[in-house]
Amino acid sequence: MKKDEPGLLTATGFNTPVANTGFISTNTKWSINGYIFGNMPMMTMRKGDHVRWYVTTLGDFNNAHTPHWHGNTVLVDGQRTDVLAVTSAQMITADMNPDAAGIWLYHCHISDHMLAGMVARYEVKAR
Numbered sequence: 596m597k598k599d600e601p602g603l604l605t606a607t608g609f610n611t612p613v614a615n616t617g618f619i620s621t622n623t624k625w626s627i628n629g630y631i632f633g634n635m636p637m638m639t640m641r642k643g644d645h646v647r648w649y650v651t652t653l654g655d656f657n658n659a660h661t662p663h664w665h666g667n668t669v670l671v672d673g674q675r676t677d678v679l680a681v682t683s684a685q686m687i688t689a690d691m692n693p694d695a696a697g698i699w700l701y702h703c704h705i706s707d708h709m710l711a712g713m714v715a716r717y718e719v720k721a722r
């Protein structure tokens with residue numbers, strides 16, 4: 596296989612038999628604070644708490660994310676929402692006053708990221 600053979604270069608720049616099998620892309624994982632598929636230690640809070648979420652990401656153009664909270668909403672710059680859009684080196688402060696008790700998903704809403712592990716959980720305990 597020649598290095599500059601058309602159609603063989605990948606986004607990673609690897610041009611190897613392994614790269615061309617899809618091995619690298621199927622083994623790419625997206626994490627939240629280094630954790631994947633909900634294995635992050637549970638983030639816990641109580642109903643009615645004031646919870647401040649600091650949301651950021653770093654990296655290349657692939658590191659655009661859409662963090663999404665199930666069960667509760669956040670307030671950002673006066674806008675109530677349950678999903679944000681964050682791009683590389685951007686920082687967003689989101690304030691939450693959880694009113695729905697339970698264990699909820701917190702995940703990136705970009706399908707490829709979610710399916711590759713970018714999922715965590717948080718728990719809102721009753722008062």
Ligand SMILES: [Cu+2]
Binds near residue numbers: 659704713
């Ligand atoms: Cu993402």
